[in-house]
Amino acid sequence: xxxxxxxxxxxxxxxxxxxxxxxxxxxxxxxxxxxxxxxxxxxxxxxxxxxxxxxxxxxxxxxxxxxxxxxxxxxxxxxxxxxxxxxxxxxxxxxxxxxxxxxxxxxxxxxxxxxxxxxxxxxxxxxxxxxxxxxxxxxxxxxxxxxxxxxxxxxxxxxxxxxxxxxxxxxxxxxxxxxxxxxxxxxxxxxxxxxxxxxxxxxxxxxxxxxxxxxxxxxxx
Ligand SMILES: C[S@@+](CC[C@H](N)C(=O)[O-])C[C@H]1O[C@@H](n2cnc3c(N)ncnc32)[C@H](O)[C@@H]1O
Numbered sequence: 001x002x003x004x005x006x007x008x009x010x011x012x013x014x015x016x017x018x019x020x021x022x023x024x025x026x027x028x029x030x031x032x033x034x035x036x037x038x039x040x041x042x043x044x045x046x047x048x049x050x051x052x053x054x055x056x057x058x059x060x061x062x063x064x065x066x067x068x069x070x071x072x073x074x075x076x077x078x079x080x081x082x083x084x085x086x087x088x089x090x091x092x093x094x095x096x097x098x099x100x101x102x103x104x105x106x107x108x109x110x111x112x113x114x115x116x117x118x119x120x121x122x123x124x125x126x127x128x129x130x131x132x133x134x135x136x137x138x139x140x141x142x143x144x145x146x147x148x149x150x151x152x153x154x155x156x157x158x159x160x161x162x163x164x165x166x167x168x169x170x171x172x173x174x175x176x177x178x179x180x181x182x183x184x185x186x187x188x189x190x191x192x193x194x195x196x197x198x199x200x201x202x203x204x205x206x207x208x209x210x211x212x213x214x215x216x217x218x219x220x221x
Contacts, residue, residue, distance in 0.1 A: 010070035011097070016042045019070055027063045034062045034165070037216040041163050042071060044220075045125060049076030053114065053123045053155070055107035055148055056130035056165075057083040057092050064127060065092055065102075072099040082110040083130070107131075108144070111151035122157035129165035133195045135178030138185065141166075142197040149199045161211075162219040167196030169213030 013019040020039040024030045052072065058065035065081050072079045082103040083089050089104040096102060103110055107130045128148050133141035145164060156162060168174045174182045174192050185193040191200040196217050203209075203219060212218040 010066075011073035013070070013074040014047070016045055016047045016071065016075065019074055020067065023063070023067045023070060027066060028061060032061060033215045037163070037212060037214055037218060038062065038064070038067065040212055041125070041161060041218060042067070044161055045071065045075070047075050050124040051077055051121070052079040052125040052127070053111070053152065054079070054081040054127040054129065055083075055111070056128075057081050057085075057088050057102065059088065062165075064129065065100075066095065068125075068127070069096045069100045073097045077124070080110075080114065082107050108147045108151050111148055115151065115154045118155070121155065123152070123155040123160055125161045125163070126152050126156065127163045127165070128195070128199070131195070133166045133193075135166075135175050135193045136181050138193040138195070138197050141195045142189075142199070145195045146198040146202055149202065156221045158221055160221045162221065164196035164199055164217045166215070167194040167200060167213075167217040168192040168215055169210065169217065173215045
């Protein structure tokens, strides 16, 4: 009963910014490095029904899956999130609503399939946050993120929002432990080390610049 009452609370918001603030206040921390960028994103979604795709389900910290789940509970739309870890997916299934679909698969395989199964449909919001990044050796995560971006590109229409986690915009946004090795990676790849290191260069090559860039990179198509 208490669980049902708590879940109901997240379906009753009328102000998306208040929903995001409360999410971080109760489930994460308003001091979290992603607080400002995720609340900016949620604000841009404007309280309208949204089609949302996420790679990498809530693990710790941001708890992004429950944030997007709360958004579609309150404002409508549909939300898909994918993770390769079946235990995390199974655990989260207990706490999401009917407009959220949690999928256990490789994220690139999932995004390819989603695009194929939704011909002519676009996503309003895509959040790329799967393969954990090692900031001193970011290539595996960055290559995976680029493959995700390539797979989801057909769903990114004019107006769509793309947020990439762990994608520093300046050296000051790079975690302290990786700052020494960062300039060499910047010289080689034209972006600071992170999950979105190759995606940023790919998008910049197409004239797409971030709408907002700190620790996370946000694009509007
Ligand atoms: C940083 S966590 C996601 C955190 C979550 N988005 C949040 O903000 O609360 C990264 C997740 O990506 C998943 N992952 C790693 N490689 C993956 C892959 N190839 N496909 C799908 N998920 C993957 C991991 O199992 C992990 O749960």
